[in-house]
Amino acid sequence: MFEIRVICDPDDTDRVTTALTLAFTTGDLRRYPTRDGKRTRLHLTADHRPAPQDWPTPEQAYASAPSINSEIGWTARFLAGAECFTELGREFYLRKAALLDRIALLDDPSAMDRDVIGTAEAAAVFLLDMDQPGLICDPRAYVRQQYALTLTDDQ
Known part of the structure; x- marks a missing residue:
């Protein structure tokens, strides 16, 4: 992982940010004005994109x-039997994130309502942060990788 710092014209920040996110897996973007206030400083953490073969389809x-x-059904039964909702465990969060990912994959990408994809992304980020805080990668791809590994380990 590394940090990228860019000073650019404020009108170019979106274009620069887009180019960086296409080239790297990036973390949160921080924007600051330069001392003279005429340009923008961009700071973001980045990492090389994993090779496509590293992530299962x-x-x-x-x-x-x-x-x-x-x-x-499994999710509902698991929640019904849970005594404490603050300690549901990794298996629950992995299966929930995978379920939401699978539902999001069924969603029409051109649909105006993107709540399904946002919910899947949020569940994936939660699992990623729970497993490996600070890791920068595609959260839904991480869920797929972990789900596939879990199935392999259980068989």
Whole structure:
């Protein structure tokens, strides 16, 4: 991981940010004015993008997965039997994130309502932060990788 610092014209910040996020896996962007106030300083953490073969495709990750309906049932039963909702455990959060990812994959990407994708992203970020705080990668790809590894380990 490394940090990128850029000084640019305020009108170019979106273009520079987009170029950096396409080239690297990036963390939070911080914007500050330069001392003279005429330009913008951009600071962001970055890492090299993993090679595509490092991440399973959704088809690979979920090939042996139970049906979506079955996973919804498992989630509901798990929550119904939980005594404490603050300590649900990694298995719950992994299966929940994978379930939401699978539902988001069914969503029409051109649909105006992107809540499904946002919810899947949030669950994936939660799992990623729980497992490896500070790791910069595609959170949903991480969920797929961990789900595929868990299925492999359980068999």
